[in-house]
Amino acid sequence: MGQGTEEADWGAALAGDGEAFGRIFDRHRDRVRRHGHRLVPTPADVDDLVAMTFLEAWRLRARVRVVDGSVLPWLLVAATNLARNQQRAARRHRALLAKLPPSTTTPDPAQRDELGLVARLDELSVVDRQVLVLCIIEGFSEREAAAALGVPPGTVKSRLSRARRRLAHAVFTEGTPHVS
């Protein structure tokens, strides 16, 4: 799969090497798809979300941040943002999505939202949701999340603390965690 580092591939893609962007897709499509299973309800939505995430990565390539040699954190945050407004984002890419073969993905039971965390994401602001996805759901460090989001580490820490408080309040005041 790889030809050199991911960071080198990203640089080559920006310089016009399309195949290098293809290798970025090869590296991260499955991880983005697994994340997508947590975010949107149907397998077809998951496949569209994967497509839109990589299309947005290219469209917004000037804003993409490479964290420790990887664009994965940026992709995961982008997928989270896109899932929030999937219908609107799908309109942007409707012509291209219509060209793709039908989805054959099936639900992934391994990605069940056991704690109901993902189902609660809509209750958080965008910025809180981003740090929660990176640090709690995907396991990145606060430093990595800060680099991916372009904010100081202290900001990630405070947002994470706030998101945890809000989620804990939402989950435990109702008594039963919501499972999607």
Add this chain to the structure above:
Amino acid sequence: MSPDPVDRDAALRRILVARATRAPRTVPWLAIVGTVGVVGMLAGLAIGATALRGPDGVPAVGPSGFDLPPFLTEDSVVLGTPTVVATSDAVTHEAGKPPAGASGLAVWVTCEAPGSFELELDGRWEGGGDCDGGAGGYWRYERFGPNVVRVTPSTEQATVWIAWVDRGDDTTPSATAEAALADGTVTEEEYRAGFDRFVACMADWGVTVGGGFWDGDRISYSLPGHVNEWGAEHECYGTEFRDLDIAWQISHQE
């Protein structure tokens, strides 16, 4: 065992590779006008593929095509044939009624020597800047206005490129904003409500809109410098306030 969506992934991969592969994107010429003091309505002028000459006598751009302005994304589609004007004086172009699918007007100004330009749309000043490296932008068309573009360069030789475009990444007004615009007028109540929705949308992105006070006949506000991260302003302004803001300001300009 779930089927592997390899065919879809393979198709998507081919598209991504094609998008990222650098290829020149060009559009044909339509109107190329002489370089001396052209002022007036240029719509409909079609002088053909006359090569534009730079100061050194070498064609500044080839007659067979014109690179798209760099601010247009890959998703953008140029509708119709752009108007290209070579000038040393102010030019006025009546773009007329937007074609179906148009989301805005793109204007790009390049200068052969260091200089600047100013741009007006339907008589209101929109901006300006240095043009020796090329400058311009993308303007939402005024649905109630004639869409007259006036570019005033302060340089001996400038080329002005104007086209209707369907910008793929453009935002569309929310249903609430569309409802407020539907009757062709924007009331103060609708204008203020649109601003409130814009502020609420930005807050959801974690951005605090500053100011927000009534300044004569319009709302004055400010945004922090990092606001464009993740497209917060693009989405919130575009969906909730942009068209209302434009319509209100035009109907209340001096």
